Every structure is written in structure tokens, then in C-alpha cells.
Amino acid sequence: MPHIKRTTPAMSRRLKTAFAAVLVALTGAVAAQPANATDARGAKPTIVLVHGAWADASGWNGVITRLRNDGYRVLAPGNPLRGLASDAAYLKGLLATLDGPIVLVGHSYGGSVVTNAAGDDPDVKALVYVSAIIPDQGESVFDLSTKYAGSKIGDNTITTVPLASGDADVYVRTENFADIFSADLPRSTSALLVATQRPITYGALTEPSGKPAWKTVPSWALIPRDDQVIPLQAQRFMTARAKSHTVEVAGSHVAMISRPGTVTQLIETAARAAN
Template identity: 85%
Template sequence: MSRRLKTVFAAVLVALAGTLAAQPANATATHGAKPTVVLVHGAWADASGWNGVIARLTSDGYPVLAPANPLRGLASDVAYLNSLLATVDGPVVLVGHSYGGSVVTNAAVADPDVKALVYVSAVIPDQGESVFDLSTKYAGSKIGDNTIKTVPLASGDADVYVKTENFADIFSADLPRSTSALLAATQRPITYGALTEPSGTPAWKTIPSWALIPRDDQVIPLQAQRFMTARAKSRTVEVSGAHAILISKPGKVTELIETAARATN
């Protein structure tokens, strides 16, 4: 190699070394990092309903959070979720089941890190609509006066439960009866106020969304879910199954979440 070529080669190496030194220490680790998946459960359930989904997501390398949704009121539940989201660094895929769909629809508006919404047998409200409005918009829901019980609260509101004897048929018909019995006994009630509180500005108007619809849902009628997902322009998958599809078919739910997550890249 001539002296001139050696000089040019050395200059290139120095320049390259300077460029690499200027990169942040975590640049390689950050590039292509997977988004955090935040899973929000709905009424008459708790975060353990996501266990099968969480196992699959974490096995595939996704960071996951599944908070306990308070189920006390839409605005307060949204505020709680926003507090949690504020602690998450980087992009987020926000997933809501059932009433949780209403919570994520409102919470995502205030968080620019939410890059995708995933609705799982969920309510997807527009501004001014309530969970009650949408679940009764079309015939087919078995949630009614004869299948629920209410517990009055000191605040003047009331907690709403699904009656134990109706729980399996309404909520989890595609699960073993023994599993449904446990879910019924441990169900977390939602307040009547949360079910009737109007929703705010919907995030699905500005954030891309995906949806999974169980065709045998007895809580949110099939026609209602098709109406909401079409309106939100959600990329939608329909499967056979009941309202608790996140428990009975965690693989299908995970597949859709990971599809949404890959789209954030």
C-alpha cells in the first residue's frame, strides 16, 4: 500500500471512530426494541385473566404490564392508567378487554407513546357514548336485570356483579365449568356509574387499532362489536368463542397483539 493510500485509510478510520464514539451507549440496544404491551382488563375480571397472553408475550421478548383496573368510574380509571403509562419508557401497545376498551380509548389520547390500540371483545366508544349505550345498541346481550345483582355503596353508586348461576353462560361459556365457577367467585364488580359515564375524545381516531371479536359473545353483542370496529377502522379478526376469549384463546389474542406491535416499528 502506498504512503498516500495509508494516509487516506488512516483518516477514514479516525473519522469512523469519531462517529461511533458519538453514538449513545444504548443505541444498538434501543434500535428495534420491542414496545411495552399494557393489558387492561374489564368488568367482572381481574388482571390474572391475561396470564396466558402474558406468558406468550414475555416468551417472545415483549415487556408486559397488566395493572389492576379499579373499575370505579371511567374518568378515575383513565387517570389511574395514565399514571401508570407515565412510568413506561418508549413505545406502548395498549390493549383493552371489554370495559377496558373504553379505558384505553380515553387514556391513549394523553400519551404520545401509545402507538397502537388492540381491542379484545371490547367496547370502542366515540365521544359521549357509554358502555351501557353500546352494549344495548343491538339485541343479543344477556346482561340484564335478571342476570346481575347490585350492591349499594355509601357514595350513592352501586357495584354490579354477574349472578353466579349466570356467569358461565354469559361470560365464559367456552371454558370448563370448574374454571367458570372460580371466575364467578372471584369476579371484581364494576360500578353502575362506570358503565353509564360518557366517554371522551376517542384515541382510535388518531391511533391505528386492531380488534378481536368472539362470535359467541353474550356480553357485547356481535353486531355491536362489528359496528364499533368498522367505525374505528380497526384491523379485525373474528374467532369462535365467548366473552372471556383472552382466557380461552390466549394464542389468538397474543397473535393479534404481536401483529399490532410489529406495525409500530
């Protein structure tokens, strides 16, 4: 029979330390923080970043790095992109697991999701919209993105894949992606984005929005003037209606990738105001 070594208190402490290190490596949620960091009970809110259509959470990487360096806890969940109500319910469930104040950030279609997920959550202290859809009740992404001329998303630039449910997945065509989505990024970076793009359902783009959180939660917004997905005039209309504290910059639809420092600065401004 093999000899089983008895675990001593010192060994137990080492095991706990090692296990904690594994959790950090797997989740990235609790890592070594700079000296100015605060824990979940401290003053700094948790920043939750929600990506939009034809993207994934990695688009926030530059922003995440900067926020973490400044002592913020950050989460960037995968947005299902299956339907507005169901996507918002998923995010709402995630927010319910967090303690303390939250700043909720949405990019593109993610703006619709955060607008619907935050309304009844008292912990959400600020909303930040990055080249985003900011719907009122009853409006859809399609309604707002076509309200004014200028979007290059259309029948000649998308591909649809039928689904068994009767809905369809919508992709941006490879040959159009860089010019529409990420014109201010290197072509090599745009090639990676198009290869890894996550489709959104047609239903999600046409589903009416529910009660908007921006009517009760203060908001900030960043508008890239060269956006080819959501027209500039549409973004100005939505941010003015929401009374968002707004910054305009030169840049494409993916400002969080091409202008991560500017986006981070706006999020931290909202976070400080939320406190």
C-alpha cells in the first residue's frame, strides 16, 4: 500500500496559495494589482465591457489593460448576439453576481444590451456608450442605424446564414469588412477581426428595445466621426436625446481598438463621477 504523506498546516497554506494562483490564471478576474487598487468593498466600481456585433470581447483588450493598471476590476463577458431580450437577460444575470457599484460600457449593438440590462439594477451607477446604439423603448438597432443616411451595412455588404429557428445569422462580407468596420486599423489587424467575427441574428437587429436605463442612469458617450456602421448624425441624435456627456474623435467604428487610451479616459471619468 503506498505511503500517504500527512498534510501539515504549512502545506495546507501552500496549497491554498497555489490554488488561488490557478484561479487568477484561469479567470483573470483577480490579479496582482497596483498599489492604488481597491478591493470589491472599496470605492472603485467594477467596469463591465460589452462588445457588439461582428466582434468579441478581445476587442476591449487595450482598454482592459489600461483600466487594470489604474486599479479597476474589469469584466468583459461574451455577448451572445442571439436576441436583444435574451442577451440583456444574460448580462443582467451576470451583473447580479457582482458586489458594489458598476460602470456598464457598451459598444455598437452592445449599447442596446446595456440599455436594457441596467434599468432595474441599483448598482449600475453609470453607462458609457462607445460608437453605440442607444435606443428608446420600442426602437430597434435597424431603426436607429437607418434613421439617417451614412451606414454602409446593407444587402450588398452582408452575408446571411439561415438558422433552423427561422432566423438568420448576419456576417459582414470579408471584402467589405475593413472599410466599414475598422478603416483606421492596419489591414493585418482587420484581417484577424474579419476571420474571427461573431455573427448577430437578424432578429436581434430588428427586435424592439425595452425600457431604457439612460433615462435614470447618467451616461457618457464616445462618437467616432468616421464611423461607417452607425452614421454620425444618428449617434449625435441618440447621445443628445440621452443627455450623455459626449466626446467626438476621429476614428472608425472600433474606437476601443484604435483609440483605447481615449476610451479608457472616458470610462474612468464616468467611474469617478459615479462615486
